[in-house]
Amino acid sequence: MSEPASNPFQLTCPVPIVRHATVQMAHGGGGRLMRDLIEGMLLPELGSGGGVDAMPPHDSAVLSLGDRRLAFTTDTFVVSPLFFPGGDIGKLAVYGTVNDLAMAGARPRWISCALILEEGTPMDTLRKIVQSMRKAADEVGVQIVTGDTKVVDRGKGDAVFINTAGVGVVPDGIDVSPSRIQPGDRVLVSGDLGRHGIAIMSVREGLAFEGALDSDCASLVDLVDKLSVLGCDLHCLRDLTRGGLASALIEMAEHARIGIDLVEAKIPIQPQVAGACELMGLDPLYVANEGRMVAIVPPPAAGAALQIMQSHPAADRPAVIGTVTSDHPGAVQLSNPMGSGRLLDLLSGEQMPRIC
Amino acid sequence: MSEPASNPFQLTCPVPIVRHATVQMAHGGGGRLMRDLIEGMLLPELGSGGGVDAMPPHDSAVLSLGDRRLAFTTDTFVVSPLFFPGGDIGKLAVYGTVNDLAMAGARPRWISCALILEEGTPMDTLRKIVQSMRKAADEVGVQIVTGDTKVVDRGKGDAVFINTAGVGVVPDGIDVSPSRIQPGDRVLVSGDLGRHGIAIMSVREGLAFEGALDSDCASLVDLVDKLSVLGCDLHCLRDLTRGGLASALIEMAEHARIGIDLVEAKIPIQPQVAGACELMGLDPLYVANEGRMVAIVPPPAAGAALQIMQSHPAADRPAVIGTVTSDHPGAVQLSNPMGSGRLLDLLSGEQMPRIC
Numbered sequence: 001m002s003e004p005a006s007n008p009f010q011l012t013c014p015v016p017i018v019r020h021a022t023v024q025m026a027h028g029g030g031g032r033l034m035r036d037l038i039e040g041m042l043l044p045e046l047g048s049g050g051g052v053d054a055m056p057p058h059d060s061a062v063l064s065l066g067d068r069r070l071a072f073t074t075d076t077f078v079v080s081p082l083f084f085p086g087g088d089i090g091k092l093a094v095y096g097t098v099n100d101l102a103m104a105g106a107r108p109r110w111i112s113c114a115l116i117l118e119e120g121t122p123m124d125t126l127r128k129i130v131q132s133m134r135k136a137a138d139e140v141g142v143q144i145v146t147g148d149t150k151v152v153d154r155g156k157g158d159a160v161f162i163n164t165a166g167v168g169v170v171p172d173g174i175d176v177s178p179s180r181i182q183p184g185d186r187v188l189v190s191g192d193l194g195r196h197g198i199a200i201m202s203v204r205e206g207l208a209f210e211g212a213l214d215s216d217c218a219s220l221v222d223l224v225d226k227l228s229v230l231g232c233d234l235h236c237l238r239d240l241t242r243g244g245l246a247s248a249l250i251e252m253a254e255h256a257r258i259g260i261d262l263v264e265a266k267i268p269i270q271p272q273v274a275g276a277c278e279l280m281g282l283d284p285l286y287v288a289n290e291g292r293m294v295a296i297v298p299p300p301a302a303g304a305a306l307q308i309m310q311s312h313p314a315a316d317r318p319a320v321i322g323t324v325t326s327d328h329p330g331a332v333q334l335s336n337p338m339g340s341g342r343l344l345d346l347l348s349g350e351q352m353p354r355i356c
Numbered sequence: 357m358s359e360p361a362s363n364p365f366q367l368t369c370p371v372p373i374v375r376h377a378t379v380q381m382a383h384g385g386g387g388r389l390m391r392d393l394i395e396g397m398l399l400p401e402l403g404s405g406g407g408v409d410a411m412p413p414h415d416s417a418v419l420s421l422g423d424r425r426l427a428f429t430t431d432t433f434v435v436s437p438l439f440f441p442g443g444d445i446g447k448l449a450v451y452g453t454v455n456d457l458a459m460a461g462a463r464p465r466w467i468s469c470a471l472i473l474e475e476g477t478p479m480d481t482l483r484k485i486v487q488s489m490r491k492a493a494d495e496v497g498v499q500i501v502t503g504d505t506k507v508v509d510r511g512k513g514d515a516v517f518i519n520t521a522g523v524g525v526v527p528d529g530i531d532v533s534p535s536r537i538q539p540g541d542r543v544l545v546s547g548d549l550g551r552h553g554i555a556i557m558s559v560r561e562g563l564a565f566e567g568a569l570d571s572d573c574a575s576l577v578d579l580v581d582k583l584s585v586l587g588c589d590l591h592c593l594r595d596l597t598r599g600g601l602a603s604a605l606i607e608m609a610e611h612a613r614i615g616i617d618l619v620e621a622k623i624p625i626q627p628q629v630a631g632a633c634e635l636m637g638l639d640p641l642y643v644a645n646e647g648r649m650v651a652i653v654p655p656p657a658a659g660a661a662l663q664i665m666q667s668h669p670a671a672d673r674p675a676v677i678g679t680v681t682s683d684h685p686g687a688v689q690l691s692n693p694m695g696s697g698r699l700l701d702l703l704s705g706e707q708m709p710r711i712c
Contacts, residue, residue, distance in 0.1 A: 018479055020479060021478065022475075022477060022478055022479060023473045023476060023477040023478075023479065023482065023507055024475065024507070025475050025507050027473065027505070027507050028473070028505060028506050028507030028508075029507075037505060038505060041483060041486065042471075042505065045486040045490055046469055046486055046489060046490050046493075046500045046503065047500070059502075060502060061466070061501035061502040063466055065424065065465075065525070066424065068422065072468065072501060072502055072521075072523055073468070073502050074468035074502055074504050074519065074521055075470065075504050076470045076472055077506075078506045078508050109419075110419055110428055112428065112429070112430035112521050113398075113402055114430045114431065114521075115398075116432055116517060117384070118379065119379055120378050120379060121378060121379040122377065122378055123374055123376060123397075124377075126397070127397060127401065130397070130398060133401075144403070145417035146415075146416060146428055146429050146430055147398060147402065148430050148432050148519075149383070149393060149394060149398065150384050150433075150434045150710075151379055151380070151381050151384030151385075151709070152384075152434050153710075155511060157512065157513060158513070161472060161508075163432060163470050163504075163521075165430055165470075167428055167523060
């Protein structure tokens with residue numbers, strides 16, 4: 001492995017460029033290195049350009065077919081362990097992909113299931129996982145309509161990896177996209193941060209908490225469906241996965257070329273999560289969720305959006321946590337109770353490998 | 357690992373049932389064990405039932421959206437080595453998925469690209485692979501519109517795995533499906549068998565051949581487009597991948613509940629492939645292709661279909677190799693030049709692991 005080349009502009013002018021000779025764990029971590037790989041190599045090499053916007057990771061492509069708009073997305077799941085408090089890889093594989101469709105304002109219709117199985121994996125494990133997928137799909141109302149199965153030699157995989165791709169339909173009157181974010185818009189989060197990441201890490205590290213700390217792993221489809229009554233006032237949605245709230249907002253700010261001001265005291269974090277983060281030296285703003293989202297709406301719609309979230313079972317302690325600004329475009333600023341602020345940056349390294 | 361339970365009816369009455377306690381390499385091999393896993397566990401557990409036909413592996417789901425029909429498919433590629441004579445995993449990942457769409461009569465429109473990268477994989481390797489994907493996609497005229505990138509620890513993957521899902525549109529007037537196969541239909545193959553499998557095995561086993569023996573890895577999209585002038589006379593299409601010609605025809609015969617009579621002398625096999633198969637103890641009828649297909653058409657259309665194939669660069673030595681019959685439904689019979697016949701059966705084991 002080579003060392004990254006020196007780049008004195010890295011912090012102030014992050015041009016996406018692949019600076020390592022080999023793949024690092026952090027290239028999958030949701031931070032700066034993943035962005036560099038995607039925007040510095042994968043999008044330029046693969047992106048088709050012809051009429052389809054280059055999409056940031058985790059989002060769906062929105063495609064015109066006659067007078068309809070389809071959303072299409074893909075996500076691979078390599079979470080370790082396969083089973084964790086509040087979920088498993090099967091449930092995650094369904095929710096992750098339908099949530100990506102929902103973030104484009106689409107109603108999920110069909111998903112695929114492609115398995116990479118490691119030789120020697122117990123069939124009972126596989127059966128539990130596919131049963132969990134089916135249960136999640138039934139709950140959301142999507143059909144698993146096509147699949148593929150590959151087997152790799154012992155030591156060339158890790159029990160079960162799952163790819164799900166998804167196709168949905170964007171209803172008329174819905175246009176959810178980073179390009180619609182405006183200065184003055186309010187930033188809402190649908191619930192408390194970091195529970196999925198901490199639930200996974202607690203299993204890996206053998207930590208015990210007082211009371212259960214389950215992953216927040218959940219479908220956001222019905223919540224988005226309820227929010228869609230806001231119609232054109234739903235400017236942008238984004239689910240929080242790898243890299244947590246901070247990474248999601250930084251990417252939105254960079255892509256939309258707007259700034260975001262966050263009020264630290266408004267950000268919902270459970271005491272158990274805050275404590276575990278302190279113990280493990282993690283920043284909860286960067287810890288993964290799998291059932292939380294950010295919604296960006298104009299000020300008059302913020303109250304209604306919050307009310308919808310407050311009465312929905314997929315949300316938990318939702319809050320208005322900040323405002324979009326034309327100051328500091330591309331940057332997210334966090335103000336603390338003392339009134340001072342700090343700019344959030346994408347982590348270049350890797351807080352938590354393989355959490356989804 | 358447990359031994360399979362005894363089943364005296366296995367050969368004559370193959371009820372799909374998962375008989376192993378753990379995943380075997382053969383569960384991904386395209387033969388009986390893969391079928392048992394898919395039809396004995398995955399389809400019953402995952403299949404949605406509600407209006408979508410359960411599809412045999414490698415095929416696309418055909419889905420109604422208003423008055424349009426979409427095809428949707430997924431395929432993961434774990435081929436080893438990543439680069440082989442005539443192709444690489446990137447090219448294969450594009451062609452494999454667009455071919456699956458084409459086999460449903462669909463015009464491929466959009467594909468996804470989901471990568472599982474092993475820590476430590478050289479970036480140059482990855483760049484070559486994605487460049488190859490882009491080149492193949494441009495050639496076929498599909499756009500890569502959405503993607504995902506995961507990284508797994510060293511020793512938990514094998515350099516690069518790629519999943520591509522694809523969405524296509526089935527033109528009006530095209531209805532290609534196993535249910536349309538009729539007794540008397542002719543069975544055509546678009547070219548010589550087994551070159552992909554032997555090209556891969558030659559690298560693994562370090563075999564050298566006189567003259568180049570390249571994989572047949574190719575897009576079948578344009579060939580199907582040309583064949584679609586046959587309209588309703590294009591009864592069924594199937595690309596030959598894992599398990600080769602024999603497995604593809606047996607699955608079609610079982611699903612359509614018809615018999616197939618093959619004339620051994622008509623089946624095109626290059627002498628180099630036949631020789632390599634003899635050397636390695638392989639049956640070329642079961643060796644994988646990645647750019648060949650079977651077309652089933654009524655007798656009056658067979659001449660035109662053959663002529664279209666003969667003048668198309670994606671075909672090579674195409675031939676009419678057999679006839680559909682109402683005798684022996686579910687079975688494929690091969691008659692040799694001496695006039696005697698034998699029934700082909702799905703291999704239960706594994707001829708060639710990880711060829712796609």
